[in-house]
Amino acid sequence: DEIACALKEQFGFEVESIKALGGYEDFNYYTREASSQRELLLKIRTICTPAIKCDIVGFITESPTSDVMRKAMVHLRSHGVPAPKPIKNRNGKYYGCYKFDDPVGKRFLELYTFVPGKTVVDTSWTPKSMEEMAANVGQLCAKVTLALQTFMCELDIPKGIFNPQNFLFFQKYEKFVEDKVTAGIIKECFRMFDENFPIAKKNLRKGFIHCDLSTANIILGEDEKLWVIDFELICRSYIVFELSICVAYIMVTAVQYHGDPILMAQIAIRSYEQLLPLNTTERSFLSIAISARLATSYLSANYQATIQPQNVEYLFAQAGKCPKLLHVLHKRRINQKRKLVAFYMQTYLDLENK
Incomplete structure (x- = not known):
């Protein structure tokens, strides 16, 4: 009433x-x-x-x-x-x-x-339809980024805690993570971000970003269009963070519906780059930014659960999938390093033999 x-x-x-x-x-x-x-x-x-x-x-x-x-x-x-x-x-x-x-x-x-319809995360997906979803969401992310490049408005909140460039703010919430292996991987995410972001940002393009373009904030409308909602975190930042947030939650959705998160991420990124190619620095920094977002989501949910215990189910609906993805990405980084070391060793041996 x-x-x-x-x-x-x-x-x-x-x-x-x-x-x-x-x-x-x-x-x-x-x-x-x-x-x-x-x-x-x-x-x-x-x-x-x-x-x-x-x-x-x-x-x-x-x-x-x-x-x-x-x-x-x-x-x-x-x-x-x-x-x-x-x-x-x-x-x-x-x-x-x-x-x-x-x-x-x-x-x-x-x-x-x-907007009548369902959020992307609440829509049921098969492995095949998930690939189409990842491509469409990746393209939507590029369209949003391109449109916001011409958006002119006065707003200066660089210290906002949800501005992705302030990822290290969440480091103090590590104490709420009980699993030691996951906590160690999150520490590694902090280390990589801290080492790489200050150098990379010189070549990262800036602009307004939605800042929370997740599958929970994209609605598959009854008109079959993808609609963007919830702009509360909009800010000026680096546009690679928009893609990293989008891809992180595409991966979360893939886990929820038993898909391949790495494949879905690759499809989304390829689709994005058809409209808005990344530069070399953005491409190399992207995986660090994706891991940072997953870690941020999980740490934030753990902290919020201590002050909103009645909302635990809601808080971990997506964040609860983040540890699995952090483990997958961590293992992938280790394998890539091993392959790189093996390549250099083989190159060295070949040169020695010659």
């Missing part, structure tokens, strides 16, 4: 139905407008965050990231990338503030068009 009242007050329409949806920190609701039968997504956000400021007359204003997020969605739509459409309220703004009858009280309300 409170949500229906909030929508009536802020957006001026009666609600026919409301359904709670999953969410991480925000409250998300599917709602259908009574008169037009429009399907909409309502996001209810807490206003108690450091990013939110007060304007000169003391009224609470929204996070600057939220404004950039909506502008990015509009920009992507104008460049042919399917994304939800933000809806203005009765005051002509894309957000409103409503006081709910609970201890938190005031929260922000944002409304978007609802």
Whole structure:
């Protein structure tokens, strides 16, 4: 009833139905407008965050990231990338503030068009259909990256903890990983990132990135199109991180549906490069970035589980697959090193014999 009242007050329409949806920190609701039968997504956000400021007359204003997020969605739509459409309220703004009858009280309300369909991670895949999915998602990642290259907006949050370049921030969560072998592999991920990123970043291209282009944030719509949702982490960073995040979660989805994660990663990367070729540095750094994202996801889930024990199942739905993938990638790196050493040894022996 409170949500229906909030929508009536802020957006001026009666609600026919409301359904709670999953969410991480925000409250998300599917709602259908009574008169037009429009399907909409309502996001209810807490206003108690450091990013939110007060304007000169003391009224609470929204996070600057939220404004950039909506502008990015509009920009992507104008460049042919399917994304939800933000809806203005009765005051002509894309957000409103409503006081709910609970201890938190005031929260922000944002409304978007609802995308009917299933997320890629929640869609059932066969080995063959999974290959097509990996190719399509890889291509979508390239389209998003290319579109955001022309996106102009003021946003400077380089110290945001979810900005991929700040991967080392998560090192302090190692203590929550109980399995010693997995913890050791994660330490190795930190070491490789710490050694390689400062050198590689000189040749890594920059731009706005979605920053969470996972299979949970891509919807296979009823129209058979792939839609991009959840832009909350949008930031300026290095574009190779966008691909690394996308590929990491394609691999997670492959494990979930008993596919070959390495093959799916290769297909996605090839598809991406058909539209947006990587430079030499990006290509060599990509595997390090993928491992970093998998480690970040797993460490974050372990930490969040200590403060949100009621959400353990949700937190580990994807993150729980990360240790297996980290082990696979670690073994692959070892085998590649052995092959490289063997190659150089054989080359040396051949030269000696000559």
